[in-house]
Amino acid sequence: MVVRPKSAVRRPSAGFGPVPAAVGIGLKPAHYRALLRDRPPLDFLELHIENYMCAGGPPHRYLAELAEIYPLSFHGVGLSLGGADPLSHGHLARWRQLVDRYKPALVSEHVAWSSHAGHTLHDLLPIPYTEESLSILCAHVEQMQNVLGRQVLIENPSRYLEFNDSTMAEVEFLVEVTARTGCRLLLDLNNVFVSTCNQCEDAGIYLSGISGHLVEQIHLAGHSINSFETGQIRIDDHGHNVSDPVWQLYSDTVARIGPRPTLIEWDTDVPALEVLLAEVERAREIAAAALADVSTRSSRNAHAP
């Protein structure tokens, strides 16, 4: 049975008007002290759970203190849900232990694989979108949900290549996983942009295939561009500001489906906390503007003769 988390991340509505989006940042050791000292107005902190799979030490000391102030989101990068090999029982047990200890508001993993035959590649690798992949991924998502006793979110990957054997589009594949397992989506808009650009597809068409009720969280991050003789590939490096086209996708998405807990991700060359807080403010402003625009348009339509 899948149990929903008791408290999802939601910002209380300030006065009248639309409910603003809850916005958080990825938790980095470089920011532990500043977060505890300054307690900036963040709605949640997200962490890569594998970095906390240790017996003790400063990461847990700081995390325990921060958990008193902020809701947490646990994001996994190592379960290899899309891997043909069975999931690691040991890794699932470590997941369960940390979820029991910290009771995060959100829990997510990736539509990707990273391990094979005992080797771990520490990268999120793409799977072909076939019936075979679908049944393997669904079995793994169900296993994860059963071990954790709750619904999990799965994140759409950033892709630099596509397989000839794929028999369905990514969106079709993701929607089918939610239907079969009851999981929901973590919609990474930077990944949508990167993947659709790399595959010469249209991000707007991609997003229109996903109903709002399937999306429980949004990720925003920066990327870079690698140029080759015969073309360009966008690389999801999490090392830059969110790009303008991705902000536009965010505005469009919030206007279409409403606000969702939104994460600013920055994992490479992590900048000062102020830089992340500025991105958080920008996300709030863009979401608020998108929602205000929707509400103006709907009231104008309501009053139209």
Add this chain to the structure above:
Amino acid sequence: MLTLPDLQRSITDFLLSSPGTRADPVLCAAIREQGVPAATLLAIYKNNVYTQLVGALRDSYPAVHRLTGEEFFRFAATEYMHAYRPRSPMLLGYGKNFPGFLKGFDPASSVPYLPDVARLEQLYLESYHAAEAIPLPKAAFPPYLSESFTQPDLRLHPSARLMASPYPVSRIWEVNVQSSAIEGKQRIPGGAEYLLIVRPRATVEVRRISRGAHAVLTAIARGFSVPEALATGIESEPEVDLVTHLLSLAEGETFTREGEYQ
């Protein structure tokens, strides 16, 4: 058509192969080409794997990185990656065999103290991530010195690690992890060192201790009582007042009691 296990095996082999290895043509044929060749697309993932693993080693071994320089460090890290393929989804432990690897790595043999610096950095990380325990208060330590006190529950703090080196390894390490860079070669004073690495609170401490104290702590870690351990220490360093040393180590929250692990 490749099955999912075959596809993933083929990609894994390519991603962990030596630099310059060509991707399997069957694998390349499974990838849709849209301008950029399949081999180039696969190389992006290979570079990601390499960057992650080298980055994890660089984060774990900042002094070794500083001592060897970026180019040599990358070379050593690549060789290490092929000798010890990553097997855990946690990057935290990926570099644990790096000190041993460096010991047998011929191109590094001109820097004989390098494996010991790496060993110190590895013990530092172990101490950093070790379990928590309530340190034994200094006042509770003296009874353990008495032969008639038979409570066998004294333990080193779970974050305590011991190390001995024929080089002034902690001084070399200190100079190379300080953020204010000291340019050029410099003379590091001192010879052999005995070290206690411990984190009773939030910060890892690297303490230089005497040879006798090292022997005593090693014996306690092996389960000997304090009087038995002291006998070993006095044999190792008869001229030193080890009891005073031990009291000062107790004050420094080196010990805990069984059952006080958190």
